[in-house]
Amino acid sequence: MDDPKKKFAKLYDKYVIKLYRFIFLKVGSQETAEDLTSQVFAKVWDRFRNSNRNSNRKKEEIKNLTAYLYQVARREIADYHRQKAKFQVIPTHSLQISDPASSLEENSTLQEEIEAVRNSLSELTEEHQNVIIWRYLDGYSIKEIAKILGKSKGAVRVMLHRALKELREKVERL
Amino acid sequence: MGNTQLIKKIKKLRQIRPPREWVNLTKKEILGEIDEKRENQLVGWLFTPIRKPAFVVRTIMVAVLILAGSFFYLYYLNSQIPQISFSNLNFFQNQENENLIASLQELETSLNKISFSLNNLKSLKDPKQALAVTEVVRVTANNGQNLLKGMKEKASSKKVLTALMEVENSFQELGETSSNVQIEIIESLFQDLAQRTLTKDDQNRLQKAKDCYNEGKIEQAMILLMKIGEK
Numbered sequence A: 001m002d003d004p005k006k007k008f009a010k011l012y013d014k015y016v017i018k019l020y021r022f023i024f025l026k027v028g029s030q031e032t033a034e035d036l037t038s039q040v041f042a043k044v045w046d047r048f049r050n051s052n053r054n055s056n057r058k059k060e061e062i063k064n065l066t067a068y069l070y071q072v073a074r075r076e077i078a079d080y081h082r083q084k085a086k087f088q089v090i091p092t093h094s095l096q097i098s099d100p101a102s103s104l105e106e107n108s109t110l111q112e113e114i115e116a117v118r119n120s121l122s123e124l125t126e127e128h129q130n131v132i133i134w135r136y137l138d139g140y141s142i143k144e145i146a147k148i149l150g151k152s153k154g155a156v157r158v159m160l161h162r163a164l165k166e167l168r169e170k171v172e173r174l
Numbered sequence B: 001m002g003n004t005q006l007i008k009k010i011k012k013l014r015q016i017r018p019p020r021e022w023v024n025l026t027k028k029e030i031l032g033e034i035d036e037k038r039e040n041q042l043v044g045w046l047f048t049p050i051r052k053p054a055f056v057v058r059t060i061m062v063a064v065l066i067l068a069g070s071f072f073y074l075y076y077l078n079s080q081i082p083q084i085s086f087s088n089l090n091f092f093q094n095q096e097n098e099n100l101i102a103s104l105q106e107l108e109t110s111l112n113k114i115s116f117s118l119n120n121l122k123s124l125k126d127p128k129q130a131l132a133v134t135e136v137v138r139v140t141a142n143n144g145q146n147l148l149k150g151m152k153e154k155a156s157s158k159k160v161l162t163a164l165m166e167v168e169n170s171f172q173e174l175g176e177t178s179s180n181v182q183i184e185i186i187e188s189l190f191q192d193l194a195q196r197t198l199t200k201d202d203q204n205r206l207q208k209a210k211d212c213y214n215e216g217k218i219e220q221a222m223i224l225l226m227k228i229g230e231k
Helices: A004-027 A030-051 A055-063 A065-087 A104-122 A126-137 A142-149 A153-173 B003-015 B020-031 B037-046 B053-076 B087-094 B097-123 B127-152 B158-194 B200-214 B218-227
Strands: none
Touching (some): A004 A104, A004 A126, A004 B003, A004 B020, A030 A065, A030 B020, A065 A142, A104 A153, A104 B003, A126 A142, A126 A153, A142 A153, A153 B003, A153 B218, B097 B127, B158 B200, B200 B218
């Protein structure tokens, strides 16, 4: 189990869906989300591998891995948006969600509903989007979110309350 | 639209997942070939039978008892608080999953009802009492959710696991609702108190409470708010 590759494989399994979803919700394109997610993991793997050569640094990074992963992801997303503004990248909008147990009609309704919530969510501030994604989609506790953001639990609760309120207004307006 | 409904809508976004082939391919591109046995081991471990039924009984009892404590406050409000039966927990000795699932569903219904009735707190005449109730329910719900996390690992079947997850979701929603109601009460108290004539001490307390609240120190803000008007 000391093999860093195996350790990182575990981390990859644990975070890949969450990170992909986090990025997808910010960029709105499957292709871009895939590219950015793999870039994030490649960068974190480089750092992880290097830090494993130095035992003191390793300890520190494993402790803050969740925060570090999201920090890298947010940087990648910001870079993507900057590039997009410069070169007018047009994302291929391709959210394919289908539940094999549902009919075509049900799947299409579900897809519409998901798209509506996603659009409303994307209108919130970045911080509000993040707390909603972490709390309700990724299932992180208030304490965990507070650690990621480096804020107090109370501050996160207030932020979450405001984010929900804002999202409700956007959803109801649809 | 209530919080529960909104959160349900948000949770639909969980269906956004990367394609499985891409997940495997990317992993291989970054790490090369690695042993994949672990994934199957994890699934197997999740569904291993309960080895210590007594532990599960205890955790449920603790969860229900803690909740029962918080229900006292809600009785004051004449809300619709359902009774939770303890007698039907003996089925654990017989390891009858069907009974367990039925009980979990009953608990889930109770939690949802409490969650729903929490909104009544906002119209309570004594906001300080309402604040105290929200805090007890919030802490209780968080404890319940943590207990459920541990119990899920000992689920004896997929059905039991699903039922436990439903209860866990209900605990989460209860916690969220009480937290949001609490914040709404605090914010309306700030507005209300700003229009009242307060003594100098109370004015200081109110200012301190606002400062604490803005720094995210909600518990401290609540204590200060509760002291306002006390002789």
